[in-house]
Every structure is written in C-alpha cells, then in structure tokens.
Amino acid sequence: MASSQEKGFGRALCIITGASKGFGWSLAREIAPLLKPGSVLLLAARSGDKLQTLQADLAASEASSAGLQVRCVVADLGQKEGVESVIAEAKETRCEDIDHLLLFNNAASLGDISRYAQSFTDMSEMDSYLSFNVSSALSLTSGILTAFPQRSGLQRCVVNVSSLCAVKPFRSWVMYCTGKAARDMMFRVLAEEEPELRVLNYAPGPLDTDMQLQARSTSADENMRKSFADMHEEGRLLTCEESVAKLLKVLLEDDYPSGTHLDFYDL
Amino acid sequence: MASSQEKGFGRALCIITGASKGFGWSLAREIAPLLKPGSVLLLAARSGDKLQTLQADLAASEASSAGLQVRCVVADLGQKEGVESVIAEAKETRCEDIDHLLLFNNAASLGDISRYAQSFTDMSEMDSYLSFNVSSALSLTSGILTAFPQRSGLQRCVVNVSSLCAVKPFRSWVMYCTGKAARDMMFRVLAEEEPELRVLNYAPGPLDTDMQLQARSTSADENMRKSFADMHEEGRLLTCEESVAKLLKVLLEDDYPSGTHLDFYDL
Numbered sequence: 001m002a003s004s005q006e007k008g009f010g011r012a013l014c015i016i017t018g019a020s021k022g023f024g025w026s027l028a029r030e031i032a033p034l035l036k037p038g039s040v041l042l043l044a045a046r047s048g049d050k051l052q053t054l055q056a057d058l059a060a061s062e063a064s065s066a067g068l069q070v071r072c073v074v075a076d077l078g079q080k081e082g083v084e085s086v087i088a089e090a091k092e093t094r095c096e097d098i099d100h101l102l103l104f105n106n107a108a109s110l111g112d113i114s115r116y117a118q119s120f121t122d123m124s125e126m127d128s129y130l131s132f133n134v135s136s137a138l139s140l141t142s143g144i145l146t147a148f149p150q151r152s153g154l155q156r157c158v159v160n161v162s163s164l165c166a167v168k169p170f171r172s173w174v175m176y177c178t179g180k181a182a183r184d185m186m187f188r189v190l191a192e193e194e195p196e197l198r199v200l201n202y203a204p205g206p207l208d209t210d211m212q213l214q215a216r217s218t219s220a221d222e223n224m225r226k227s228f229a230d231m232h233e234e235g236r237l238l239t240c241e242e243s244v245a246k247l248l249k250v251l252l253e254d255d256y257p258s259g260t261h262l263d264f265y266d267l
Numbered sequence: 268m269a270s271s272q273e274k275g276f277g278r279a280l281c282i283i284t285g286a287s288k289g290f291g292w293s294l295a296r297e298i299a300p301l302l303k304p305g306s307v308l309l310l311a312a313r314s315g316d317k318l319q320t321l322q323a324d325l326a327a328s329e330a331s332s333a334g335l336q337v338r339c340v341v342a343d344l345g346q347k348e349g350v351e352s353v354i355a356e357a358k359e360t361r362c363e364d365i366d367h368l369l370l371f372n373n374a375a376s377l378g379d380i381s382r383y384a385q386s387f388t389d390m391s392e393m394d395s396y397l398s399f400n401v402s403s404a405l406s407l408t409s410g411i412l413t414a415f416p417q418r419s420g421l422q423r424c425v426v427n428v429s430s431l432c433a434v435k436p437f438r439s440w441v442m443y444c445t446g447k448a449a450r451d452m453m454f455r456v457l458a459e460e461e462p463e464l465r466v467l468n469y470a471p472g473p474l475d476t477d478m479q480l481q482a483r484s485t486s487a488d489e490n491m492r493k494s495f496a497d498m499h500e501e502g503r504l505l506t507c508e509e510s511v512a513k514l515l516k517v518l519l520e521d522d523y524p525s526g527t528h529l530d531f532y533d534l
Contacts, residue, residue: 080390117457121409123347126402127394134445135393142388169455169526178401181452186445188436190384193488221460259436 007252008034010155012100013042013093015086015144017077018107020045022209023161025054026240027104030248032058037067040093044086044107048074077107077140078132087143099155101148102251105137105183106161110211111175114218120174133179138186150196157198157251160187162261164203172220184261191259198258202247205264208237238264274519275301277422279367280309280360282353282411284344285374287312289476290428292321293507294371297515299325304334307360311353311374315341344374344407345399354410366422368415369518372404372450373428377478378442381485387441400446405453417463424465424518427454429528431470439487451528458526465525469514472531475504505531 012035018024020043028043035041041058045051051072058070073089075082111129120126141158148156165173166180184201191199206212206228216228231237246267250256279302285291287310295310302308308325312318318339325337340356342349378396387393408425415423432440433447451468458466473479473495483495498504513534517523 083390116460117405117453118409118412118461120405121413123350123398123402123406126405127398130397130401130449131390131394134397134449135390138384138387138393138441138445139390142385145385146388166452169452169459171456171460174405174453174456174460177456178405178449178453182397182401182445182449185433185436185448186384186441189438189441189444192436193383193438193441194385 008036009039009102009252010099011036011038011097012102013040013090013098013148014102014104015042015044015090016104016106017044017086017140019043019054020047020050022211023204023207023240023244024104024106026244027106027247028054028058030241030244032061032068032070034248034252035068038097039068040098041068041070042073042086042090042093043070044073044075044077046074046076048072077136078128080139083136083140083143086140087147090144091147095148099153101144101154101156102159103141103144103157104159104161105141107136108133108161108179110214111179113172113176113215114220116172116220117174126175126178129175130179130182134182134186137183141190145194145197150194155198156196157200158187158190159247159251160184160199160201162201162203164263166201166203167261170221171224173224188259195258198254200250200256201259201261202250203261203263204243204247205238206231206236207240207243208232209240212237275303276306276369276519277366278303278305278364279369280307280357280365280415281369281371282309282311282357283371283373284311284353284407286310286321287314287317289478290471290474290507290511291371291373293511294373294514295321295325297508297511299328299335299337301515301519302335305364306335307365308335308337309340309353309357310337311340311342311344313341313343315339344403345395347406350403350407350410353407354414357411358414362415366420368411368421368423369426370408370411370424371426371428372408374403375400375428375446377481378446380439380443380482381487383439383487384441393442393445396442397446397449401449401453404450408457412461412464417461422465423463424467425454425457426514426518427451427466427468429468429470431530433468433470434528437488438491440491455526462525465521467517467523468526468528469517470528470530471510471514472505473498473503474507474510475499476507479504
C-alpha cells in the first residue's frame with residue numbers, strides 16, 4: 001500500500017478528539033512525525049490549557065519545522081456547538097491540498113461506574129452519557145465526511161477508539177459498555193454504507209491513564225476494582241505509546257477489513 | 268423447571284411496552300392464557316385507543332374470566348413521565364401476591380432509515396432516538412426491578428425485544444442498528460450484575476408488521492428495500508404469533524443462559 005511504503009500518511013488533515021491527555025495526547029505526538037509538510041493536525045478537547053501545552057510541545061519538535069500546522073479547538077463535544085466548532089475549524093483546511101483525511105473519534109467518558117445498572121432509574125443520566133459518547137461521534141464524523149467528500153486522490157479514514165467493553169459486558173460499567181457497543185455498531189454501519197471509506201474500531205487495551213485510575217478506585221464491583229488494581233500492580237497496564245504504535249502500524253499497513261473491531265491483544 | 272411443568276408463568280405481574288400493535292400486541296394475547304388467576308397484565312403504549320381495544324378483547328377472552336386483571340397505561344416512553352407512569356401503575360400490584368415478574372421491553376422505533384449515516388450531522392436526532400430506544404428501557408427496567416426486589420419465591424425475568432440489527436450492521440439503518448446494539452449490551456451488563464435475574468435478548472425475526480412495511484418502502488438503500496420486498500412477496504415474513512410462540516416456549520423452558528442473544532432462527 002502506498003502509505004505503508006512511504007512510512008507516513010502523506011499530506012493529511014488529521015483530527016483527534018480528546019487530545020489533551022491519555023491516548024489522544026500520545027496519538028497526537030506519535031502521528032505528528034508521520035504527516036508530510038502542509039499537513040494539519042487538529043486537536044480538540046475541553047481543556048484549553050492542556051491543548052496549548054501539547055501544541056507548544058509539538059511546535060518545538062521536528063514535525064513542526066517540517067511544515068506541520070497544529071490547530072487547537074477548545075470544545076465540549078457533549079454540546080452541539082462543540083461539534084460544530086471542530087467541523088468549522090476543519091473546514092479552514094483547503095480540501096484540494098490534502099491527500100489523506102484521518103479522523104480519530106477518541107473523546108469519551110467512563111460514565112458513573114460506582115453504581116449498578118439497577119440504579120439508573122433517571123433516564124436523563126443515560127441520555128447525557130449517550131449524547132456525548134455516541135451521538136456526538138456520529139455528528140462529528142458525518143460533518144467532517146460531508147465537508148471532505150470522496151474524491152480521487154483523497155484517502156479517508158475514520159477511527160473509533162473502542163474498548164473490550166464494546167463486545168463484553170462488565171459489572172457496574174453499564175454506561176461505558178452500552179456506549180462503546182453503540183459506537184462500534186454505528187461505525188460498522190458507516191463502513192457498510194461507504195465502501196471507499198476506511199473505518200476501524202480499535203480497542204487500545206488497558207492503558208495506564210486517568211481513566212484506569214478511576215476504574216480501579218471507583219468501580220462499584222469489587223472484582224472489577226481488584227482486577228484493575230492487579231493489572232496496575234503487576235505492571236500489566238499498557239502505555240499509551242505502545243498502544244498508539246500498534247494502531248499507527250495497522251493504519252499504515254491499511255489491510256484491515258473496514259468496519260472491523262481490532263483489539264490491541266489481537267494484533 | 269417448575270414453570271415449564273406448569274405450562275404457565277404462575278401468578279405474575281407481566282408488563283409489556285409497545286403493546287398496542289405488532290409483536291407487543293400478539294405477545295399480550297398469547298401470554299394472557301399462561302397467567303394464573305390473580306395475575307396482572309400491564310400494557311403500555313402511546314395509543315390509548317388501540318390499548319383499549321386490546322383490553323376489551325382480552326376481557327372477552329377466557330383469560331379474563333380466569334381472574335386476569337388487565338391494566339393499560341397510555342404513555343410515551345420517550346419521556347421521563349411516561350416511564351414513571353408505567354412504574355407507578357406497576358407498583359399498584361401487591362408485590363407479595365405474585366411469584367413471577369415479567370418485563371418485556373418491546374417498545375421501539377425504527378428511526379429514520381431514509382438516510383445514510385453521513386447525513387446525521389444534527390446530534391439531537393440521534394439523542395432523541397437513543398433516549399426513547401435505550402435510556403428509556405434502562406430506566407423502566409431499573410425502576411421495575413427496584414420496585415420488585417429479589418426475594419425468595421419470586422422469579423424475575425426481563426426480556427429485551429432485540430433484532431438481528433443488534434449484531435449485524437445494515438446500510439441506511441444506523442439508528443436502529445446502533446440502538447439495538449446498545450440495548451443488547453445494556454441487558455448483558457444487567458445479566459452479569461444480577462445473577463438471580465433472568466435476562467433474554469430475543470431477536471424475533473422479520474415480522475409482518477407496520478415496521479416491515481416501513482422498512483421495504485422507505486429504506487434509503489435499494490438492496491435493503493428489495494430484500495424486504497422479496498421476503499414479503501415470497502411469504503417469508505413471520506407472523507407475530509409464530510415468533511411470540513417461540514419466545515414463550517423459551518421462557519417457559521427457562522434454560523437459556525441469562526443475558527444471551529437468541530434469534531428466532533437459532534431456535
């Protein structure tokens with residue numbers, strides 16, 4: 001494949017949501033050197049401070065001097081306006097100048113894992129959760145794909161940062177599991193509909209992030225807490241860097257079936 | 268199993284959402300004779316007229332004279348108040364008088380199948396869809412299980428009326444597939460959390476209902492329309508009665524693994 005031979009993504013517009021920390025942060029840093037001069041790296045997150053720090057880091061790196069433009073959008077993707085501002089910023093990129101569009105739907109929340117499903121009697125809680133974690137990812141993806149339609153010479157790829165929880169239920173994680181299962185299916189439908197588009201549901205494995213800390217400290221289920229604590233103590237959590245590296249390798253090789261669910265441990 | 272030997276569900280509180288037509292309507296009619304005197308059949312739907320017709324039908328049947336109480340709740344389950352009114356009505360049933368609780372989460376909508384995923388740029392559309400089809404089912408289930416807690420002598424069972432779309436993506440059906448995948452996972456988590464509870468995700472097969480008419484006439488994807496039209500023309504659509512019969516058989520035999528997804532054609 002062309003992109004694999006070049007060891008990079010060419011001149012790309014690369015959009016990463018939830019870029020201020022964790023997996024999204026590492027992804028921004030690791031993908032930057034793989035983007036050719038003239039590329040745009042668009043980073044979205046709620047925290048402006050962290051985005052600016054990341055932008056400064058990237059500006060000081062070789063990638064920046066190689067002509068990479070890094071743009072930040074401070075946006076809450078749980079709100080319609082947040083999604084719109086990311087799309088508006090992306091549209092500033094001249095479509096005809098890029099040969100690769102990469103959208104990483106990484107932003108997500110764990111939801112309230114301190115309670116069991118039976119306690120979710122107030123539907124507005126699940127409504128808000130699904131709005132941020134499911135509807136938002138669809139509307140952002142749709143908006144970006146509409147702004148950058150299929151054309152000869154443009155390779156388009158959408159990644160959903162998924163989870164084992166998309167395919168396996170876990171006690172006290174009803175929000176997270178439900179949201180991830182919904183997202184996987186949503187992107188599978190998109191893959192069916194758009195044969196030219198490359199769609200990947202990537203489960204990054206158990207990462208040593210803030211989310212993991214939350215998982216091992218606040219999961220209502222004791223076995224879940226213990227399982228995560230054991231992984232942490234025994235050094236079995238993955239670094240974001242190693243999981244990002246595997247994702248980038250898969251994307252560069254570009255021979256996965258579009259719409260598939262790939263787990264770090266399957267690769 | 269006891270209930271299989273008795274060929275019935277004992278003295279039950281049986282709740283069916285979306286009971287005014289299609290699968291829910293047939294389910295109400297077929298399950299009524301399997302409920303012992305003293306049972307309550309609680310039917311919820313948006314259409315009061317249709318519910319009343321069904322109630323009158325049931326009142327004229329043998330089941331009614333056998334001491335079955337049929338109650339109707341006109342409720343929009345896309346609204347918090349609708350869910351609450353079903354729970355309030357269920358609470359009128361004296362918990363200590365029943366030995367079986369059956370909740371059928373049947374209410375659902377097809378969503379807009381006339382468009383492809385890429386057109387869903389307005390997140391409020393998916394928000395409303397998921398609220399009615401996912402959050403509502405969780406809050407109703409949680410509310411009912413909380414109102415009728417686990418106790419010796421009470422068998423509790425929750426059925427999610429699922430679909431092949433919960434496990435397989437279809438073009439132009441992004442809402443329906445996403446919602447059904449989310450529901451399946453939500454009920455799988457519930458099954459993990461509540462080992463005493465019986466949870467079944469039942470995919471009823473392609474039914475000869477209003478929803479099928481909508482499917483074959485309005486699906487954006489031509490192959491989808493053709494596939495449904497062929498099924499209709501060739502008489503391959505199932506009647507609600509035959510699919511309900513298979514579901515009731517599974518429930519009476521009661522040896523499915525809790526949380527599993529069972530399809531009409533697997534049985």
